[in-house]
Amino acid sequence: MRDAFLQAAIDEAQKGLAQGGIPIGSVLVIDGKIVGRGHNQRVQQGSAILHAEMHCFEQAGRLSPADYKKATLYSTLSPCDMCSGTALLYGIPKIVIGENQTFQGPEAYVRSRGVELSIVQDEECIKMMQDFIAAAPELWFEDIGKI
Amino acid sequence: MRDAFLQAAIDEAQKGLAQGGIPIGSVLVIDGKIVGRGHNQRVQQGSAILHAEMHCFEQAGRLSPADYKKATLYSTLSPCDMCSGTALLYGIPKIVIGENQTFQGPEAYVRSRGVELSIVQDEECIKMMQDFIAAAPELWFEDIGKI
Numbered sequence: 262m263r264d265a266f267l268q269a270a271i272d273e274a275q276k277g278l279a280q281g282g283i284p285i286g287s288v289l290v291i292d293g294k295i296v297g298r299g300h301n302q303r304v305q306q307g308s309a310i311l312h313a314e315m316h317c318f319e320q321a322g323r324l325s326p327a328d329y330k331k332a333t334l335y336s337t338l339s340p341c342d343m344c345s346g347t348a349l350l351y352g353i354p355k356i357v358i359g360e361n362q363t364f365q366g367p368e369a370y371v372r373s374r375g376v377e378l379s380i381v382q383d384e385e386c387i388k389m390m391q392d393f394i395a396a397a398p399e400l401w402f403e404d405i406g407k408i
Numbered sequence: 409m410r411d412a413f414l415q416a417a418i419d420e421a422q423k424g425l426a427q428g429g430i431p432i433g434s435v436l437v438i439d440g441k442i443v444g445r446g447h448n449q450r451v452q453q454g455s456a457i458l459h460a461e462m463h464c465f466e467q468a469g470r471l472s473p474a475d476y477k478k479a480t481l482y483s484t485l486s487p488c489d490m491c492s493g494t495a496l497l498y499g500i501p502k503i504v505i506g507e508n509q510t511f512q513g514p515e516a517y518v519r520s521r522g523v524e525l526s527i528v529q530d531e532e533c534i535k536m537m538q539d540f541i542a543a544a545p546e547l548w549f550e551d552i553g554k555i
Contacts, residue, residue, distance in 0.1 A: 303470065310457070310466050310494065319457050323450065326555045346493020347457065349514075351553040367496075370517065406498040408473045 270335040273300040284389045287317035287336040297321025314344035337386045339366045359386030413437050417482040420447040431536045434464035434483040444468025461491035484533045486513045506533030
């Protein structure tokens, strides 16, 4: 059975897909409760910075440094340089990653900075991204800054 | 005489300060033109992610991967993990930094990824941050996730 928080992140990704967006979702969990949820907003808000994890951090609002330090970030996809950097800025100790088969962020560097990464390789997460990349490769490349 | 683009970033920082915000500013330059401007929005928008550089990237809007690869990012302060990560995501080749005396981001790592960093050590940038940190240390620590 899938972790309820990863499921919540997948629900966010599917919400984004239903809106015509990029299907990546994220939740932030503190003390066993979801304090922020988000999904990629490139299409919906024309945003260059609201990846799912960024949207999730923003929706969680201004938190204290102490709160971040007991948080776990869930994302359906391996966090990119930007989203990994945000987790490092706030000292998030643990990230649960749905999959890193279709894209892999700077995981070795993030681990070297003391963050625990748990890679689930969830089949639904992998299929969501495979289908999306096949359907909209230019949008995907824009989202990860690749030519 | 100060670089006009660094001056534009300082103008952004001062705009933020006049709004009661954190005095850090940024501009993004492509082909000799400013395509985005921003200043820290923690206070003004209650934002956890809109550091000056992030606000600047967002104000620049959705750009093509090719555009980012000829851009220079200017910031009054050494970019933190989040903002450095965003520059890495988009393959920004050069960052001009007003100062890194009051705060230093992951500069060695950013350089190791092939980005050229130019550190100006501008006296006005240093003084803006020294004065701000002395006046509002808790807000500053929140902004950089430090307890």
